[in-house]
Amino acid sequence: MEFSRPRGTRDFLPEETSKRRWVENIIRDTFERYGYKEVQTPTFEHLELITAKSGDEIRAHLYHFKDKSNRDIALRPEFTAPVMRLYVNELQSRPKPLKLYYFGNCFRYERPQSGRFREFWQAGVELIGSGYPEAEAEVIALTVETLKKLGLQEFETHIGHIGVLRKVLKKSGVEENDQNLVLGLIDKGEIEELKNVLDELRLKEKDKQLIFNLLNLVGRNEVILKAETLLRGNIDALKELERLREVLRWLKEFGVSDYHVNFGIARGLDYYTGVVFEIYSKKLKAQKQICGGGSYSLAEVFGGEKVATCGFAFGFDRVVLALEAEGVDLGAKAKKEFLVVMTGESLLPKAIEIASMIRNRFPCHVDLMRRRLGKALAYANSIGIPFVVIVGEEELKEDKVILRDMKTGSQKEVSIKNIEKDILKVIE
């Protein structure tokens, strides 16, 4: 009986795993350079935690089930809610700002396609405790820096502010629940449906026009000035806009100036409250969003003290896809790897001993197939092992072995006693 993978899951073969690990390590390293500490949360949580503030779309695509004690359980579809639960449960009294990062798999029951899987990986950070604009700016700067460190070039950063739209809607008389509905439609880009809903909510023509004008503002910093004109008279909205302007000013200090201001970014999760941003890879097709984030409000939803928070998540799989689409070499540098072979089976114990010595410095195989010398060399060649140590009767008499460079074919005798040092000398 042969089994296949569940739909939307993947096996990662050695080559791909190694590439993914390379990307993962750079992401982790960059997060840690900014002072973030890793946390791990359970793969599954209580259903209510996930559904509390996640938005209908996420809810519709949850993997959830009842466990044997009839508890409602959901596989995590993202990390922000679990990490904030962890914060509320365990870390509220830590010094601020608290900087946490995570890397792990998430699950959503969706139709698989390019860049979309039922099990996928996210890497992200949550910055807890600073409500200042420079904190939000640093978080955005971190995403850009991480992508640059990875070698990604063809990406676009869009930054907006949910508060601006919310305040406009509020002044137009739209309640919070309806605001979420409207923001959802904006996020989806469903303009016709949006018009209908705004009509149903009996918005004035002037207010509707303002909303559509705002949504059409996409561009560089000049957009802020245009928005300012549009929002004249709405003090609350102007305050939010000023906040966005401050974040952008700080962003410049962090060396980030290549972005688009876009008020159409509404994000699908209901917990976002302020600055929001998304990053798109220009090289990816249908699923090109590789990062999303912003400032949000969740701690109080989970029974904690209200605290300023912002964060983001990379779609790890999509980042890998984008890097590959740009032809970035994902850590494919040749490793110094060894194979110890022998001229006769009786020398295997000696070969094992020598392999252990080499392993103090390098990855090393010993032939486990009882191959003859020729076959063993062919094997080394076919799997790309660059160096072979040949254990032979003749050389052993002088306590030596042969070190063969598979690329050039050159060979040198090295003494077993100093094998670690001698190998270093020969292969460099």
Added chain:
RNA sequence: GCCACGGUAGUGUAGCCUGGUUAGCACAAGGGACUGUGGAUCCCUUAGCCCGAGUUCAAAUCUCGGCCGUGGCCCCA
């Protein structure tokens, strides 16, 4: 949830339209030719029609359903 295209050894494929020998080929893998030197050559071995139902004397081939894959819609990361 919707749409399009697809599924033959580990990989890539021929055969399908027009049903009919033992499903062909290449590469890969393991062994050998070859007892101390690789990428060559030759030989051998292992291994396949996604699943189910229907039509038929006969199904890889035609029909239907399912599963899975790829891409798109939607949504997200």
